[in-house]
Amino acid sequence: MITLDAVQVCYGAAVALRSLTGSVAGGEWLGVIGPNGAGKTTLLQAIAGQVSYSGRVEVCGQPTSGLSRRTLARYVAYVPQNPMLPPEMLVSDYVLLGRTPHIGYLRVETDADRRIAAELIGRLALSEMAGRALRTLSGGELQRLVLARALAQQAPVLLLDEPTSALDLGRRVDALELVDELRRERSLTVVSAVHDLTLAGQFADRLLLLDGGVTVADGPPRAVLRDDILRDHFGPAVEVITTADGDRAVYSRRQPRPVPPAPGA
């Protein structure tokens, strides 16, 4: 579904992605993990055509550099880490923005576009707030709203940059469960950057560990979420625990600190 061949992205002198090669199968969920500055966001932006890169990115067998923005937006839906949410825009209007790649230049939405948006608003449990302004929504509602807009693009590839960073723990699992359901229901290929390694391991079919713009590990979660691999890139305090269900939980141990001398001693 997605093929990367020697993809390299530079910001001035800094190399954000160094000759990255790899592929994502149709229907697969690839979790991109790595420390801050590893190149996770840049990788997603390269697939979405949002940064200039050297090398080759193919989506559905088509090199994306040869596609117009509009055509690319019909193949790839991209949800950035902090989407801009115009506070006065209405929920239904925001979801309709996702139809943009299917609407001709200077044209407006058709009834079919409105039906698709309405279906998604219902599917993502936003019906009650369809006529409300974005500023009245909670964090969890906004998360579903942004997903609804991306799904309205009806693109086979969904790129999510830290889709859960603004949510509390319970909502994070809910949001990722929803993504998982939707990708099965609509046979989507999902690539997401995830900070939370435990969640990444629970939901992704495969994990890609980046550091310094280079792939350092690539494989099923249980092969990547290992003490020895993670400690090299996230620091020596990282520890992986295997739960009773076989899930990998990753946490960072607190360093023991010397006991301060008693006051007055």
Place this chain on the structure above:
Amino acid sequence: MTSAARRPAADAPDPGLPSAAAGPPSLASALVPPAARAGGADGDAGAQKASLATQAATGAERAAAVETADRDRPAISRIRPGRPLAIAAAALVVAMVVGVLVGPAGLPAATVGQALLARMPWHPALSVPAIDVAIVWQIRLPRVILGALVGAMLAGGGAAYQGVVRTPLADPYLLGVAAGAGLVATLNIVSGASSGLLPATAFAGAAIAVTVTYVLGTSAGRDIGSPGIGGTAASIVLAGVAIAALFTAVQEYLQQQSSQQLQQIYAWILGELSQASWSDVVLIVPYTAISAALLIAHRRLLDVLQVGEAEASSLGVNVARLRLTVVAAATLGTAAAVAVSGLIGFVGIIVPHTVRLTAGASYRIVLPVSMVGGAAFLVLADIAARTVQAPAEVPLTVITATIGAPFFLFVLRSRRTRSDLS
């Protein structure tokens, strides 16, 4: 419907939905909108139905969807400026009628009516003095129409600039239109060239200033952040500030050097319609028509741009082309307005924001309603400009600011105390 098979699943209690976020709405709570639930809590089923019917007034389709319990398929209504546009149009008609009726000549309304008829192709036999016909047709009518065109362009241009650079403080003069036109108009006056050249030279000055701003701003923006996307809008605004400061400095120097023409320069800078003639109207009609048509045509894309340049681009919008087209269209209209009326402040900021606060934030509403509302506002301001100190005239900017600023503050304040779900 391809999704028909999925619908029962969405209606049933669904463990996978992010339940806690909104609470998987129980069927009962999904059926009754929050307002109706609050209002009909103590009523019987009939009362609740009545309260549902009240909801229908705000959107017949939506209420129908509620009643058929089709909660996963809410009807999304088209965004139409409808009522606000009708109100603005009514205000414009009233303003224009008053504008033609009022003037220092003190003609009675009946005389004005007869004078208007006198130039129509078919009219009853009338005995109106030729001088009255001339006052109405050669002085008042072109002035009212010119005022409407100028107001429409300034308000529409302001709305468009605010959309394209996503800055609420943007006004049509943001990118140097005023400074460029002001400098060249001052040069024109100081050099003693024919004042008939003023519109053309002011238009050229405005166009030159905006072009310089745009070229410098976009080329600087390319180096900030991701290519062509990152901070382009911001760097265009900054380039506009710099160009405006430069041009204004030169203009003020020229003005200070030629004190004998100071009053003439000031009259132009503070905006006036007292010299309005049919030739001015004819001069700017093509520009205003092109500008208005282009801006209205881009109304949906301006809505898309509200999610930022990067996201608009990921939705398939060619942001650079959109920005260039909208800026060019807005500048064309604004420069034409400046050319015939000088610099009239505040219209381009106050009118679009009033529309946003009262009618809706979508550009499908903001653009047309601002244009019609701006036309009405400027015609009214011009009536005040020529009556409060008659027979002398007060500069238009003085009027637009003294009427506009308190009115805008009132709108801002009443909006803050209103409920969210209006």
